Amino acid sequence: MESLKSEFPIFANAEKEGRTFIYFDSASSTQKPQSVIDAITEYYGGYYANVGRGLYWPATQASNEYAKARDKVRNFVGAKSAKEVIFTSGTTDAINKVANAVLLPTLEADDQVLVSEMEHHSNFVPWQQACIQKGADLKVIPLTTAHTIDLAALKATLNSKVKFVAITAVSNTLGTKNDIKIIVRLAHAVGALVLVDASQLTLSERIDVQKLDCDFLTFSAHKLFGPTGIGILYGKQALLERAIPFSYGGGMVALVNQDETTFADLPAKHEAGTPNIAGAIGLGAAIDFVESIGVAQIAKHNAALRTYTVHLLNQIEGVNLLAEDAGDASILSFTMEGIHPHDIATFLAEKGIAVRAGHHCTQPLLKSMGLPATVRLSFSVYNDQREIEQLKTALEEIKSFFG
Numbered sequence: 001m002e003s004l005k006s007e008f009p010i011f012a013n014a015e016k017e018g019r020t021f022i023y024f025d026s027a028s029s030t031q032k033p034q035s036v037i038d039a040i041t042e043y044y045g046g047y048y049a050n051v052g053r054g055l056y057w058p059a060t061q062a063s064n065e066y067a068k069a070r071d072k073v074r075n076f077v078g079a080k081s082a083k084e085v086i087f088t089s090g091t092t093d094a095i096n097k098v099a100n101a102v103l104l105p106t107l108e109a110d111d112q113v114l115v116s117e118m119e120h121h122s123n124f125v126p127w128q129q130a131c132i133q134k135g136a137d138l139k140v141i142p143l144t145t146a147h148t149i150d151l152a153a154l155k156a157t158l159n160s161k162v163k164f165v166a167i168t169a170v171s172n173t174l175g176t177k178n179d180i181k182i183i184v185r186l187a188h189a190v191g192a193l194v195l196v197d198a199s200q201l202t203l204s205e206r207i208d209v210q211k212l213d214c215d216f217l218t219f220s221a222h223k224l225f226g227p228t229g230i231g232i233l234y235g236k237q238a239l240l241e242r243a244i245p246f247s248y249g250g251g252m253v254a255l256v257n258q259d260e261t262t263f264a265d266l267p268a269k270h271e272a273g274t275p276n277i278a279g280a281i282g283l284g285a286a287i288d289f290v291e292s293i294g295v296a297q298i299a300k301h302n303a304a305l306r307t308y309t310v311h312l313l314n315q316i317e318g319v320n321l322l323a324e325d326a327g328d329a330s331i332l333s334f335t336m337e338g339i340h341p342h343d344i345a346t347f348l349a350e351k352g353i354a355v356r357a358g359h360h361c362t363q364p365l366l367k368s369m370g371l372p373a374t375v376r377l378s379f380s381v382y383n384d385q386r387e388i389e390q391l392k393t394a395l396e397e398i399k400s401f402f403g
């Protein structure tokens with residue numbers, strides 16, 4: 001894993017400029033390897049054209065690369081068909097699309113939608129607003145003391161009025177992991193559909209949508225070494241076929257006349273307008289990068305760094321680690337007695353150490369834990385033990401600085 005850092009040009013560039021740059025914010029967005037940057041540059045500089053229409057060589061090459069990227073995603077998540085892979089602008093966009101095009105048209109007053117207490121705002125607010133619009137009930141499933149979804153509470157809440165369950169696989173604040181397979185089975189037993197927010201799962205375990213049996217699953221490329229502005233929505237083919245189009249316009253139609261329009265087959269039906277071609281190609285290259293290392297290997301590396309961090313930070317009196325035992329996670333949140341998380345992040349930033357402080361877009365979770373904010377560390381393939389030792393030294397300095 002040591003050698004992987006050299007594949008990410010930002011670190012060598014920082015060093016050339018004499019800057020320290022230790023990046024512990026990969027849960028927010030990962031850095032980009034040269035291969036992803038090159039794939040995007042090659043498209044713009046080597047065969048740039050729009051997809052799906054032109055018959056000349058850059059157009060056919062761009063269309064082929066765009067299709068190849070979709071197939072890489074299909075393989076990455078274990079979908080049956082590339083028709084089940086819809087490109088979106090990211091997780092947030094995908095969730096809004098499912099809430100508006102799948103849930104909203106059939107949601108009625110007194111129906112119920114379930115989310116959990118640990119959801120990112122992106123997997124909370126769209127469902128909350130859909131419920132408000134239709135007078136339906138949003139139920140928030142609490143967590144166990146181990147900070148995972150309380151399956152007993154979930155079971156007790158599920159009933160035939162529940163239309164939809166939207167849950168994250170991994171908490172972006174604590175790193176804890178939910179048992180998606182069981183949750184899907186329980187939800188299906190009452191006839192509810194399930195969307196899995198896999199934003200933090202992609203580098204934690206091999207995703208297999210067929211084994212999970214989830215109805216929808218989404219993630220953003222930028223947390224997976226890929227570019228911003230692109231993500232995917234996996235949906236079971238029958239559900240995507242049944243859904244009204246996510247938006248209307250060019251590229252998603254079969255036949256248009258003055259009175260009516262028939263729509264294209266999947267996946268085009270849900271991808272109106274010129275897509276993010278460079279983004280899709282960049283995502284394809286990011287998947288190649290991940291596959292060349294292996295998700296299991298990446299997860300093992302990240303989990304080992306987290307374990308080492310737990311070990312070192314526990315040596316500092318006043319540091320309170322949250323969900324310390326979340327075994328194979330790559331995320332670790334903590335607080336320090338008497339020092340505000342923002343002061344810690346500011347102090348670390350001055351030393352070139354990048355961490356996150358705040359609510360991490362999970363205000364309901366932090367409220368339930370009685371915390372205004374945490375400091376969040378998240379690890380990736382370019383981090384190593386030496387960096388964690390530097391972090392420890394910096395935290396000790398902060399402690400003595402604040403007395």
Ligand SMILES: Cc1ncc(COP(=O)(O)O)c(C=O)c1O
Binds near residue numbers: 027123171199200
């Ligand atoms: C669990 C989770 N869900 C959703 C999102 C939103 O992702 P995006 O901003 O890429 O749409 C994030 C991003 O931090 C996340 O961690």
